[in-house]
Amino acid sequence: MNFSSTLLENAVAEFSRLPGIGKKTALRLVLHLLKTEPAQVDMFAETISKMRREIQFCQQCHNVSDHALCNICATPARRQDLICVVESIRDVMAIEATQQYNGTYHVLGGVISPLDGIGPDQLNIETLIQRASNNNVSEIIFALNPNIQGDTSIYFIQKKLAHLPVKVTAISRGIAFGGELEYADEMTLARSLQNRLPVENFVRQ
Amino acid sequence: MNFSSTLLENAVAEFSRLPGIGKKTALRLVLHLLKTEPAQVDMFAETISKMRREIQFCQQCHNVSDHALCNICATPARRQDLICVVESIRDVMAIEATQQYNGTYHVLGGVISPLDGIGPDQLNIETLIQRASNNNVSEIIFALNPNIQGDTSIYFIQKKLAHLPVKVTAISRGIAFGGELEYADEMTLARSLQNRLPVENFVRQ
Structure with a gap:
């Protein structure tokens, strides 16, 4: 790609480091940001930066959290x-x-x-x-x-x-809801047979 | 989506504002950034922010540029x-x-x-x-x-x-190189006939 601006080139390079984002997609995203208000772009940048710096991992369960204990662990x-x-x-x-x-x-x-x-x-x-x-x-x-x-x-x-x-x-493992026996792999089907359950479990309550 | 962290939720929301980026892709990108060094994430954020604030549009041709005149216009x-x-x-x-x-x-x-x-x-x-x-x-x-x-x-x-x-x-418009007449639309084929060129143009020099 031929860039007439180093600023643009650097921004595209940064975006294309993200997984699944190629050079063309990166350029599309950067050109979109070029049309966005500068204040909104700053907001985007700050939010990402802040997230990475301030996010914590729950001391108990290692889930992402805003505090030492995550919302789930902290809920009585x-x-x-x-x-x-x-x-x-x-x-x-x-x-x-x-x-x-x-x-x-x-x-x-x-x-x-x-x-x-x-x-x-x-x-x-x-x-x-x-x-x-x-x-x-x-x-x-x-x-x-x-x-x-x-x-x-x-x-x-x-x-x-x-x-x-x-x-x-x-x-439990088995045939997914909406799946078809015909297309299930043998391992899944065999396990599903082995671990069969009483019919009561399938009657809606 | 159920987020256990507001910081994470905000970052996902910012990414999913970009064109072609849905909630799931945004989450994948944010989780990738979570595994990246904070300094590198700051670099990402700063590059984007700086690009938007400092980029200029060439006074002569309106191309993006790092200066008042773009590289192309400024090249003698x-x-x-x-x-x-x-x-x-x-x-x-x-x-x-x-x-x-x-x-x-x-x-x-x-x-x-x-x-x-x-x-x-x-x-x-x-x-x-x-x-x-x-x-x-x-x-x-x-x-x-x-x-x-x-x-x-x-x-x-x-x-x-x-x-x-x-x-x-x-x-000029016409059949693209590598294209096939059979699959060309009528408009393109008709124009291509109308605007036919002397064969010399197609002989490689």
Whole structure:
């Protein structure tokens, strides 16, 4: 690309560092900002900068937070004895969107993946064991993505939890709602058969 | 979306104001920035802010510039008697990328489009007429997108230029290189026939 302005070129370079944003998209975004009021562009820049500098990670569950304890951990109405273990902040948002869970979370910050160089030490596993050692915790629910890394992480962590009087569960897997048996992979279908449930569970109440 | 942090929510809201960026993409970008060094995020924010505050539009051609005159207008080697009229900065970049043009430009900032409420007064037409009135200008080349708005703009502007001793041309239209006659629209094919050129033009030199 031939830029007649270094200011423009630098702005495009900064945008194209973001994941999934190529040079052409970056240029489109920058040209949009050029048409935007300077005060609004400053607002955009300040909001991003401030977010990165001031955001905290919840001391208890490692979720993003504006305070030392996140909104979820700090809400007395949420069951502190229930801990849902997830890979990332995004999974917390996905589960919160269902409005079906009123316990707390524990964000691992990833899953065990030796090929990517991610071992247990890089994840928030130690703090989970500490939380689980607390007398008041009754159940730990694994809600990790159903793949080898997720299963490896469940296996590793549940071994560390084995000596504790805590119930350990994982969210069920099977054919997704609206999915078709015909197109399900064999692994999913086989597990779905193995882990069959009483019909009562499917009758709406 | 359920955000556990207002800082995060605001950053996502700012990103999703950009064209073509939805809430999900905005969240992905913000989570990427969360993993980036704070100093680098500040650099991103500052570059954008600085670009918007300090960028100028060339006094002569209205292209973006770091100075009062853009690099192209300020280069003595470029022919000042040749003015290529384009719709936007992006078109300047596209033509510069061909490395086949060594004149100057004139960025209209849009095209006449009554349906979008864009009339001649909102475009940089007056300054073009002034430039063309200068004795030293020999040719004005229209390089607007081939559509009704582009053609309307050419028609309007060339009428204003009619009294001046300036040659007025427009870039040729026809079947694109690598295109197929079979799939060309009738308008393009008909024009391409009408404006046929001597074969010498197609022999590589």
